[in-house]
Amino acid sequence: MISSHCVQDILPVFLKCKIILNIHKVHWVIHEELPRFMQLLKERHLTIQYNWYGISYDSMFGAYLLGVNKITVTDPGIHRLYQIQNFIDLLDTVLWHKPKEKEVAVHLITTEDQLKGELQRIHFEKIKVSFGTVGIDSTWEFDETGTIHTRHIVTDLGWNILLERGLDIFQQYEKNETFTFPSPLQRVRKCEMFDVTYLKNDNLSQLQK
Numbered sequence: 001m002i003s004s005h006c007v008q009d010i011l012p013v014f015l016k017c018k019i020i021l022n023i024h025k026v027h028w029v030i031h032e033e034l035p036r037f038m039q040l041l042k043e044r045h046l047t048i049q050y051n052w053y054g055i056s057y058d059s060m061f062g063a064y065l066l067g068v069n070k071i072t073v074t075d076p077g078i079h080r081l082y083q084i085q086n087f088i089d090l091l092d093t094v095l096w097h098k099p100k101e102k103e104v105a106v107h108l109i110t111t112e113d114q115l116k117g118e119l120q121r122i123h124f125e126k127i128k129v130s131f132g133t134v135g136i137d138s139t140w141e142f143d144e145t146g147t148i149h150t151r152h153i154v155t156d157l158g159w160n161i162l163l164e165r166g167l168d169i170f171q172q173y174e175k176n177e178t179f180t181f182p183s184p185l186q187r188v189r190k191c192e193m194f195d196v197t198y199l200k201n202d203n204l205s206q207l208q209k
Contacts (some may be wrong), residue, residue, distance in 0.1 A: 041159075043200050048169070050193040055169070056186035057093040060196060061153065061161065065097045068103045070156040075166035076148050078110040084123050086167035089154075089186070091131050091138060098135065106131075108140040109148065115140075162197040169194050 041063055048055060064166075065071070071094065078087055091106060098104050113120050124140045131138045150164035153159075170189045 008149075016201045019152055041200075043198050045195065047195050048193065050189050051171075051190045053190050054119045054187055055189075055191050057090055057167075058096070058186075061090070061093055062097055064155065064157075064159050064161060064198065068070075068094075068098075068104060068155045068157055070107070072107045072109065072154045074109045074148060074154075074166075075151045075163070076111040076143065077110065077151075077166055077168060079113040079116070079120065081123075082172065083168060084120075084127075086166055086170075088127060090167060091127070091136055095131070095136055100135070101179070103135045103137055105137040105139070108138070109143055110140065111146075112142040158200055160199045160201060162199065163194070164196065165192060165194040168192070 046060075055093075073087070073090065075087075077083055087108060094104055094106055107184045108124070122140075149164045153161040153163065169191055170186065171192060172185075173189065
């Protein structure tokens with residue numbers, strides 16, 4: 001368990017990386033040591049306490065998204081606008097950790113909102129079109145079995161990240177008050193209490209292909 005109320009760096013700093021800046025863009029350049037760096041990633045279990053801050057999708061997932069080609073996100077609770085925004089934030093994290101010229105497939109498995117299912121479809125299709133312009137192939141499906149309860153992120157590199165609360169890990173804030181703190185910036189938002197477990201299964205890389 002992490003023992004600080006402000007967690008600035010859950011995962012190791014990205015080794016052998018450097019940021020190249022120009023007028024129009026910022027992107028990571030991953031050196032030839034990427035396979036070696038990925039071997040440093042370990043299975044782990046984290047317990048995040050209520051009201052902790054300093055957490056972000058980048059700090060929790062970023063290192064595990066380097067080099068991926070396909071990701072499957074299972075979260076039955078992507079219904080309301082703030083939950084859909086959480087999924088968009090995850091896609092932003094994927095975008096930040098991929099080379100500009102590479103396409104990454106992200107498939108969402110969720111459940112249909114019984115009252116606003118058509119609006120859900122519209123939102124997901126808009127996301128697909130928008131992120132398709134920057135190399136993210138975002139697809140989705142509604143689970144019709146009624147049996148999915150586990151929330152997790154699975155990559156084609158064999159990582160299964162189990163999320164007790166799914167992507168809904170942050171406390172809500174007042175979105176209509178422009179000058180109210182906290183802001184949408186994840187690192188300054190307080191968290192709900194949740195567990196996250198990182199499991200490595202080399203067989204998953206074969207299942208994802």
